[in-house]
């Protein structure tokens with residue numbers, strides 16, 4: 488987010504320092520921006536995304552490559568006043584719009600008719616726009632415009648303003664989550680493309696650099712996604728068992744392991760349904776993430792593991808008690824009892840709120856590492872202590 492807020496400033500600075508910077512880059516990484524290198528890079532990134540079954544990145548590739556191709560061919564000859572106007576006032580908005588759409592859930596999956604159409608539109612619209620003979624732009628506007636360089640004739644002020652607005656809108660949409668969970672990458676992609684776009688009006692070279700940056704970002708994004716798939720639990724968004732085992736190998740002699748289990752979870756699932764049960768697990772994941780002094784993992788099912796890399800039992804108890812009370816006091820809103828069984832029940836239920844507040848509790852067993860104790864033995868002992876906590880009435884912590 489800070490990147491997007493700072494975007495108009497970056498554009499302005501880049502505009503100021505573009506010439507020496509472009510010369511410097513040209514001298515050192517000029518080879519990176521040769522057309523053949525770019526084509527190969529696009530093909531490699533697209534193949535990588537395909538092999539990893541992460542097809543949605545193809546949309547970003549399509550948008551970036553389409554934009555690059557269209558602008559480069561447009562800038563190869565002096566711009567017509569109309570193309571300049573479109574480039575300056577319409578293109579940035581459409582790029583931002585594509586970014587919002589791509590980062591939203593309305594985006595279809597690629598290998599469907601809708602997905603193929605999306606990809607085709609993303610690749611071709613910049614070219615179609617810049618080559619369209621549009622009559623709707625008033626002639627006096629067109630007459631008033633000179634040809635190149637557009638940025639000098641109209642001034643960068645308008646562009647910065649439209650960028651700032653685009654940024655603000657992206658940010659607002661992201662905040663209010665109208666389009667649900669957009670990717671953080673989206674901001675970066677839009678940002679880089681817009682910066683490349685602005686500078687391209689004066690230095691076509693920057694367009695290629697922007698494309699290289701986007702391609703490298705896709706590779707980075709793919710790597711992060713792969714790591715997440717391997718190490719992050721999908722439901723709770725905290726590290727999973729694979730990450731736990733890998734981190735446990737690094738635990739020192741003075742450490743502790745806690746097993747945490749949701750109390751009467753079976754009953755909870757049976758009463759409110761599996762989806763509400765999932766909501767509870769998510770809540771616990773988020774509360775654990777906020778906890779201090781330990782690293783948290785989803786062990787599996789309704790069990791979580793917490794790792795401490797010290798053995799100060801007072802501090803451990805304090806941290807675990809803080810988490811336990813935090814979870815126990817969290818009011819979870821769930822749908823009130825399902826459909827009434829009879830008319831009479833239905834009438835009695837009418838007028839009452841559709842949701843009600845319920846609470847869940849957790850029990851914890853914490854094993855302080857003993858001399859020469861293996862990681863597996865520690866987990867086993869923490870499990871036994873957890874069982875003791877359940878026996879002791881649940882909603883409590885047992886440390887040994």
Ligand SMILES: Nc1nc2c(ncn2[C@@H]2O[C@H](COP(=O)(O)OP(=O)(O)OP(=O)(O)O)[C@@H](O)[C@H]2O)c(=O)[nH]1
Pocket residue numbers: 748749750751752753754756760761762763764765768787788789877881
């Ligand atoms: N909703 C949901 N339920 C799960 C998930 N994983 C495991 N469960 C349920 O968790 C419940 C675990 O129940 P039990 O192990 O019998 O224990 P409990 O009911 O929590 O009782 P105590 O542990 O003795 O307090 C089972 O009903 C599982 O179906 C999950 O990912 N989502």
